[in-house]
Amino acid sequence: xxxxxxxxxxxxxxxxxxxxxxxxxxxxxxxxxxxxxxxxxxxxxxxxxxxxxxxxxxxxxxxxxxxxxxxxxxxxxxxxxxxxxxxxxxxxxxxxxxxxxxxxxxxxxxxxxxxxxxxxxxxxxxxxxxxxxxxxxxxxxxxxxxxxxxxxxxxxxxxxxxxxxxxxxxxxxxxxxxxxxxxxxxxxxxxxxxxxxxxxxxxxxxxxxxxxxxxxxxxxxxxxxxxxxxxxxxxxxxxxxxx
Amino acid sequence: xxxxxxxxxxxxxxxxxxxxxxxxxxxxxxxxxxxxxxxxxxxxxxxxxxxxxxxxxxxxxxxxxxxxxxxxxxxxxxxxxxxxxxxxxxxxxxxxxxxxxxxxxxxxxxxxxxxxxxxxxxxxxxxxxxxxxxxxxxxxxxxxxxxxxxxxxxxxxxxxxxxxxxxxxxxxxxxxxxxxxxxxxxxxxxxxxxxxxxxxxxxxxxxxxxxxxxxxxxxxxxxxxxxxxxxxxxxxxxxxxxxxxxxxxxxxxxxxxxxxxxxxxxxxxxxxxxxxxxxxxxxxxxxxxxxxxxxxxxxxxxxxxxxxxxxxxxxxxxxxxxxxxxxxxxxxxxxxxxxxxxxxxxxxxxxxxxxxxxxxxxxxxxxxxxxx
Numbered sequence: 001x002x003x004x005x006x007x008x009x010x011x012x013x014x015x016x017x018x019x020x021x022x023x024x025x026x027x028x029x030x031x032x033x034x035x036x037x038x039x040x041x042x043x044x045x046x047x048x049x050x051x052x053x054x055x056x057x058x059x060x061x062x063x064x065x066x067x068x069x070x071x072x073x074x075x076x077x078x079x080x081x082x083x084x085x086x087x088x089x090x091x092x093x094x095x096x097x098x099x100x101x102x103x104x105x106x107x108x109x110x111x112x113x114x115x116x117x118x119x120x121x122x123x124x125x126x127x128x129x130x131x132x133x134x135x136x137x138x139x140x141x142x143x144x145x146x147x148x149x150x151x152x153x154x155x156x157x158x159x160x161x162x163x164x165x166x167x168x169x170x171x172x173x174x175x176x177x178x179x180x181x182x183x184x185x186x187x188x189x190x191x192x193x194x195x196x197x198x199x200x201x202x203x204x205x206x207x208x209x210x211x212x213x214x215x216x217x218x219x220x221x222x223x224x225x226x227x228x229x230x231x232x233x234x235x236x237x238x239x240x241x242x243x
Numbered sequence: 244x245x246x247x248x249x250x251x252x253x254x255x256x257x258x259x260x261x262x263x264x265x266x267x268x269x270x271x272x273x274x275x276x277x278x279x280x281x282x283x284x285x286x287x288x289x290x291x292x293x294x295x296x297x298x299x300x301x302x303x304x305x306x307x308x309x310x311x312x313x314x315x316x317x318x319x320x321x322x323x324x325x326x327x328x329x330x331x332x333x334x335x336x337x338x339x340x341x342x343x344x345x346x347x348x349x350x351x352x353x354x355x356x357x358x359x360x361x362x363x364x365x366x367x368x369x370x371x372x373x374x375x376x377x378x379x380x381x382x383x384x385x386x387x388x389x390x391x392x393x394x395x396x397x398x399x400x401x402x403x404x405x406x407x408x409x410x411x412x413x414x415x416x417x418x419x420x421x422x423x424x425x426x427x428x429x430x431x432x433x434x435x436x437x438x439x440x441x442x443x444x445x446x447x448x449x450x451x452x453x454x455x456x457x458x459x460x461x462x463x464x465x466x467x468x469x470x471x472x473x474x475x476x477x478x479x480x481x482x483x484x485x486x487x488x489x490x491x492x493x494x495x496x497x498x499x500x501x502x503x504x505x506x507x508x509x510x511x512x513x514x515x516x517x518x519x520x521x522x523x524x525x526x527x528x529x530x531x532x533x534x535x536x537x538x539x540x541x542x543x544x545x546x547x548x549x550x551x552x553x554x555x556x557x558x559x560x561x562x563x564x565x566x567x568x569x570x571x572x573x574x575x576x577x578x579x580x581x582x583x584x585x586x587x588x589x590x591x592x593x594x595x596x597x598x599x600x601x602x603x604x605x606x607x608x609x610x611x612x613x614x615x
Contacts, residue, residue, distance in 0.1 A: 054458050
């Protein structure tokens with residue numbers, strides 16, 4: 001490792017689908033405990049990048065280290081250390097909240113005792129006592145997203161990747177969701193989050209902006225606003241994306 | 244191993260929570276056995292006949308009455324015109340025409356021999372064969388009867404005849420239900436296994452949960468085992484249920500050991516499940532998986548020897564059938580249930596099934612990719 005503080009190190013990461021280059025030489029690093037925002041318009045290549053980082057998809061070329069492990073040689077080690085919440089909702093609709101938690105925690109290899117304890121803790125925290133045995137499909141979207149996030153960090157990974165976790169969620173739930181993200185970051189989990197809500201970008205410690213498969217800017221939201229003479233991230237984004 | 248248990252638990256909860264699934268598991272076997280076993284029969288009853296009797300003699304009437312007296316035949320038309328009978332054969336109101344020529348009795352009395360014409364609608368070849376056999380049987384019986392009445396007078400003039408008697412072993416009454424039930428049970432287990440496994444992984448692809456599993460450190464074999472074992476248990480349970488219903492409704496004989504049946508079934512089911520999982524890994528939607536499964540199943544079942552004898556197929560088809568697990572299992576089920584065959588008699592089938600199952604399983608594990 002170059003720097004023990006860096007939990008994700010990507011260098012010249014390229015992902016091509018045939019002739020189309022979805023990720024064009026991405027070079028960036030994410031610090032431990034950071035909330036890292038990954039911004040970009042639809043189709044800019046955010047989801048592709050996140051899938052490569054999670055080990056769901058092979059990079060075409062480039063170097064990548066996640067949580068100290070090389071993506072080419074220790075793919076399964078990485079998987080033990082990361083959490084992932086995909087853009088597509090990914091809990092089982094026909095299982096209850098508790099059953100979903102139980103299943104995912106189980107396949108991560110947590111012991112029954114730990115599963116039981118953390119389940120109770122989580123149920124208490126999210127105030128789900130009355131609906132714990134309800135099927136996921138009967139819950140409102142905002143709840144589903146919160147549970148989905150909790151499941152993704154249930155095994156206490158060192159990094160969690162969130163792919164547009166708040167799309168379609170009302171503003172109040174979004175606030176609560178971001179509170180959960182902060183709590184996770186405080187407990188030491190690095191958060192890598194893609195979004196296209198620019199107000200959310202301002203909540204991040206650092207932000208990268210992706211346009212057409214390339215990273216065109218990477219800095220703290222404040223610096224980006226200053227550099228681009230803008231009062232908010234929306235202005236920064238519009239300016240960079242239109243270049 | 245613990246990981247696999249979590250998968251098994253999850254699959255079971257999902258299968259039993261699915262409201263459409265329980266009826267499929269418990270009602271389909273009963274319906275299949277009751278309907279298919281009765282419907283898919285080769286027994287011919289009510290063969291519709293047209294009789295063109297141009298002789299109108301004692302002997303010709305005697306022959307006609309043999310047909311009308313047989314439970315297998317229904318005489319629909321008497322006519323003197325061949326053209327009219329042809330018309331009935333053409334429009335399907337009769338299956339066969341028996342034409343008795345003028346002079347039938349005269350020839351029989353004078354020359355001791357006479358001829359008849361039998362015209363059969365052979366659009367369905369196997370039905371035509373059966374009609375031919377049944378008709379010939381009736382005529383032969385009548386012929387013997389005539390000989391006996393005549394021999395009372397002219398005993399020495401009649402040539403000696405060789406008589407053949409036969410018994411049907413393993414299915415003495417030639418009961419089609421006995422013959423069909425083992426095959427239908429195989430069909431049942433096959434369809435349930437194939438559809439459960441074929442739709443499963445692709446369903447997780449469609450709803451997106453497969454991605455969530457792929458980011459976990461679950462190993463390929465754990466995943467495949469976690470998917471196979473629940474369906475394997477369900478399919479074995481289904482077979483037990485089917486055998487029970489078969490025994491209850493049809494009193495089918497089970498001469499061999501139940502252990503052998505379940506031993507072979509457990510190997511056979513793996514091959515079908517692996518094939519289903521393979522289909523599931525190469526497709527992207529449940530619709531695609533459904534089409535491919537349907538196609539494979541249709542070929543396997545039609546070539547399995549359930550309805551037609553494998554021995555009658557062309558040589559190349561018989562070679563293909565060496566790869567058809569359904570064919571082996573139907574053979575085993577018939578041998579064990581009807582003949583009481585032991586392990587030793589079915590060792591070739593067992594070995595073939597093991598080879599097929601292992602190959603398909605390896606193929607499914609190999610084809611399932613956690614990374615794209």
